[in-house]
Amino acid sequence: MKRTYRMIIALCLPILLCDPVMAQHSGPYVGGFLGGNMLMTAKSSDDLGSFSLKFNPALLGSAVVGWDFEPNNPVGEGRIELEYTRRSNQLDQVKFSDGNVKGSGDVTADSLLLNCIAVFHNNTRWSPYVELGLGAARIKASDLQVTGQPLSDGSAVVFAYQLGTGVDFALTDYLSLDLGYRFFSSIPPKFTEANGRKFDMDYYTHNIVLGMRFGF
Amino acid sequence: MTKLLWPVFFVVMLLSGCGWNGTPTRENDFTPLTSIRIVADYSTIAAHTSTKLKVIGNFSGLFTRDITSQAVWSSGSPTVAGFVTASSPSRVSGLIPGTAVLTATVGSISNTFTLTVSSATITSITVTPATPSVANGLSIQFMAMGTFSGNTKQDITFDATWRSSNAAVASVGDTESNRGFAQALTVGETTISATLDGVPGSTLLTVTEPVLQSITVTPANPSILTLSTTTFTATGNYSNGTTADITSLVTWASSDSGVATITSTSNKASTLTQGTTTISATLVNASGKPVTGTATLKVTGGNLTGITISPANSTLVKNNIVRITATGSFSNGAKRDITGAVEWSVTNGTVANVTVPVSGENLAWLSAMATSPASTAITAKSGSVTPGTANLAVTTPVLQSITISPTSLDLPAGTSNRFSVTAAFNDSTAQDVTVSAEWTSNAVAKATVGNIGLAKGRVIGVVAGSATISAVYGGLTVTAPVTVSTRTIKATNGLTISGTTTIVSGNQATFTAMASYTDGTTKDVTEDTTWSIDNKYVAILADSTNQPGQVVAVNTGTAILTAKFGGVTQTVTVTVP
Numbered sequence: 001m002k003r004t005y006r007m008i009i010a011l012c013l014p015i016l017l018c019d020p021v022m023a024q025h026s027g028p029y030v031g032g033f034l035g036g037n038m039l040m041t042a043k044s045s046d047d048l049g050s051f052s053l054k055f056n057p058a059l060l061g062s063a064v065v066g067w068d069f070e071p072n073n074p075v076g077e078g079r080i081e082l083e084y085t086r087r088s089n090q091l092d093q094v095k096f097s098d099g100n101v102k103g104s105g106d107v108t109a110d111s112l113l114l115n116c117i118a119v120f121h122n123n124t125r126w127s128p129y130v131e132l133g134l135g136a137a138r139i140k141a142s143d144l145q146v147t148g149q150p151l152s153d154g155s156a157v158v159f160a161y162q163l164g165t166g167v168d169f170a171l172t173d174y175l176s177l178d179l180g181y182r183f184f185s186s187i188p189p190k191f192t193e194a195n196g197r198k199f200d201m202d203y204y205t206h207n208i209v210l211g212m213r214f215g216f
Numbered sequence: 217m218t219k220l221l222w223p224v225f226f227v228v229m230l231l232s233g234c235g236w237n238g239t240p241t242r243e244n245d246f247t248p249l250t251s252i253r254i255v256a257d258y259s260t261i262a263a264h265t266s267t268k269l270k271v272i273g274n275f276s277g278l279f280t281r282d283i284t285s286q287a288v289w290s291s292g293s294p295t296v297a298g299f300v301t302a303s304s305p306s307r308v309s310g311l312i313p314g315t316a317v318l319t320a321t322v323g324s325i326s327n328t329f330t331l332t333v334s335s336a337t338i339t340s341i342t343v344t345p346a347t348p349s350v351a352n353g354l355s356i357q358f359m360a361m362g363t364f365s366g367n368t369k370q371d372i373t374f375d376a377t378w379r380s381s382n383a384a385v386a387s388v389g390d391t392e393s394n395r396g397f398a399q400a401l402t403v404g405e406t407t408i409s410a411t412l413d414g415v416p417g418s419t420l421l422t423v424t425e426p427v428l429q430s431i432t433v434t435p436a437n438p439s440i441l442t443l444s445t446t447t448f449t450a451t452g453n454y455s456n457g458t459t460a461d462i463t464s465l466v467t468w469a470s471s472d473s474g475v476a477t478i479t480s481t482s483n484k485a486s487t488l489t490q491g492t493t494t495i496s497a498t499l500v501n502a503s504g505k506p507v508t509g510t511a512t513l514k515v516t517g518g519n520l521t522g523i524t525i526s527p528a529n530s531t532l533v534k535n536n537i538v539r540i541t542a543t544g545s546f547s548n549g550a551k552r553d554i555t556g557a558v559e560w561s562v563t564n565g566t567v568a569n570v571t572v573p574v575s576g577e578n579l580a581w582l583s584a585m586a587t588s589p590a591s592t593a594i595t596a597k598s599g600s601v602t603p604g605t606a607n608l609a610v611t612t613p614v615l616q617s618i619t620i621s622p623t624s625l626d627l628p629a630g631t632s633n634r635f636s637v638t639a640a641f642n643d644s645t646a647q648d649v650t651v652s653a654e655w656t657s658n659a660v661a662k663a664t665v666g667n668i669g670l671a672k673g674r675v676i677g678v679v680a681g682s683a684t685i686s687a688v689y690g691g692l693t694v695t696a697p698v699t700v701s702t703r704t705i706k707a708t709n710g711l712t713i714s715g716t717t718t719i720v721s722g723n724q725a726t727f728t729a730m731a732s733y734t735d736g737t738t739k740d741v742t743e744d745t746t747w748s749i750d751n752k753y754v755a756i757l758a759d760s761t762n763q764p765g766q767v768v769a770v771n772t773g774t775a776i777l778t779a780k781f782g783g784v785t786q787t788v789t790v791t792v793p
Contacts, residue, residue, distance in 0.1 A: 040235030040236070041235030041236050041237070042235065042236060043236035043238060045242075046242065048242045048243070048245075049240065049241030049242030049243070050238065050240050050241050050242055051240045051241075051242045051244075052235075052236050052238070052240055054235075094244075095240050096240050096242055096243055096244035097239075097240050097241055097242060097243050097244075098243055098244045098275070098279045098281055099244075099278075099279050101244060101247055101278055101279070146244065146246035146247060147246065147247040147248075147276060147278060149246040149247060149248065150246075151246060194246075195245075202235075202236060204235065
């Protein structure tokens with residue numbers, strides 16, 4: 001808990017100390033994000049029918065490297081960046097036609113996306129933005145179990161996409177704080193059940209992230 | 217870019233929501249089965265009867281499920297009770313009095329059930345439901361409840377022998393799969409009986425007239441233009457498999473009277489504005505149950521925003537007649553002839569008259585009736601849209617002369633062309649009096665000339681030869697020669713259709729047909745061609761009688777427009793985007 005407070009203070013302190021007007025950064029930048037994600041209850045289907053997988057919320061971490069376009073760039077004002085993110089959610093319950101039973105194991109997504117971000121600059125330090133990301137994700141089902149019996153253990157690489165919105169706060173000309181929401185999804189990965197059957201699993205997540213970017 | 221991104225963002229949010237909340241269809245076969253339980257309606261049955269057993273599986277104490285179909289059955293005393301019904305492996309039959317331990321096995325899990333077969337004898341049988349009535353074509357499942365010595369009761373539907381006293385009225389099943397299941401075959405009465413060990417039970421089954429089960433409304437998914445009409449047909453589907461046209465018996469309704477109206481007793485729907493409405497046909501059947509069939513009517517072509525009358529400001533000599541049209545402007549930018557869809561009126565009926573168009577046609581005539589100079593306003597109205605107006609002045613000058621145009625015609629046999637007559641008056645005005653003139657041909661075997669309505673002045677070449685066409689107006693006569701020749705249409709590319717093939721819904725487009733002859737000549741034969749379209753829900757002919765070659769786009773899709781002339785057929789594909 002103390003660690004969390006320290007982090008919040010560390011992030012907020014620069015806000016209090018910074019000047020009211022900042023020049024808009026352009027050029028390369030790197031950044032990092034931490035946040036929480038909710039993997040939505042997933043419809044899963046095999047040749048015997050459908051069942052659902054319910055997961056627990058979990059933390060996520062991201063690293064980005066990108067380029068800030070200079071003001072009045074003909075392409076538009078915004079950024080383009082490459083983002084790596086890891087999300088891992090624990091399976092909580094599995095629902096069949098017979099009812100809910102306990103599940104266990106993890107579903108982990110490692111994604112690499114190319115994000116295009118449209119930033120709405122104004123005369124304040126706050127700059128709202130929207131973003132669209134496209135790329136790929138490796139989604140791994142680690143030792144998924146139903147009532148202690150094996151369900152699946154495997155991975156799949158699938159097309160992934162992300163829609164996001166949020167707000168930047170310019171701490172300095174080169175340092176900014178980012179609070180955002182991301183909707184991340186992929187085409188359904190296909191896994192193999194312990195009995196050899198293949199099943200598809202929906203993958204939709206809602207994510208809240210807080211991070212910092214350092215420009216050069 | 218950002219304007220596009222936001223809608224996409226919110227659509228994805230809505231679609232994803234909070235995850236899947238549907239009903240799973242897959243059974244849990246991951247959790248191990250740990251025990252089973254055998255359930256039966258009766259633990260004691262009489263000899264010569266049977267009962268069905270069920271196996272309920274318990275999966276690790278977490279849930280239970282009926283797994284009867286997975287069980288393998290055995291009897292510890294097969295001479296007392298045995299599983300002898302091939303089509304129903306879980307049905308056990310009592311053979312002789314005694315006790316039998318029955319075993320069900322699923323995988324490696326087993327359990328037992330003790331069944332007693334008594335020596336009770338059947339005393340009576342009650343067949344239920346008692347004295348039912350069933351409509352011809354429908355079916356009913358009977359049940360036989362046996363009363364045994366000792367006053368015990370047992371369902372013996374499966375064990376009894378079933379008979380129908382009149383199998384032509386209703387049959388009743390007596391096999392493992394259908395015992396007691398009766399099928400009504402024709403109107404009448406029959407006794408359904410169930411017999412066990414010589415003891416019968418029965419009831420009277422009455423088969424009534426077939427009952428209406430459903431209604432099919434056709435066309436099921438029509439698309440038509442605003443300010444149009446279309447008719448529907450209701451077909452009743454009866455319990456005995458027969459059908460009947462019940463169009464005049466049903467009650468008609470439209471779910472959205474702003475889009476289209478239909479009166480309860482009429483099958484004709486009138487369209488008003490763009491949109492979709494459900495047309496329903498309802499009839500209460502003999503059982504007192506309302507039965508409804510529906511069709512989805514899509515109304516296209518834009519909403520009417522304005523009406524223009526042509527000619528807008530005209531002067532007509534008394535007794536002269538001209539064609540009058542109303543063109544509609546629509547909300548989607550379309551324009552089309554709506555002469556037949558508007559309500560015509562003349563402010564001063566003694567000055568002029570407008571004929572009411574025949575249903576489905578766009579032909580109206582304006583007649584000057586005043587005997588002295590006068591004027592009047594003409595109005596074309598539709599709904600609440602501002603009516604279209606035109607002014608007409610009727611004059612009474614003295615006729616001076618008449619001329620015919622063209623002065624001669626040269627026609628291939630089987631084609632037509634038109635003469636017109638212009639009258640000159642003493643007030644220095646001239647007027648087309650083609651429709652008011654009387655037309656004759658001196659050689660109808662060679663060439664005919666129309667003398668009614670729109671056909672006036674239209675000459676049709678019959679066979680090679682010559683004829684003189686006369687037009688009489690106001691006591692004056694003009695003549696013009698017609699030469700009819702025999703020409704042969706080219707075998708290849710003898711008929712060409714031209715016109716814009718992509719038409720926006722609601723717009724009217726003109727197509728022309730041109731015939732090419734072996735002598736190198738060509739002739740516009742649009743009026744002489746027979747036009748047709750294969751899909752009226754995509755495009756229609758504006759008025760096949762009075763507007764040859766005119767096509768109105770209806771709804772998105774493609775349709776084939778066919779032109780037939782002189783034994784030659786040509787087609788084009790009309791696209792409505």
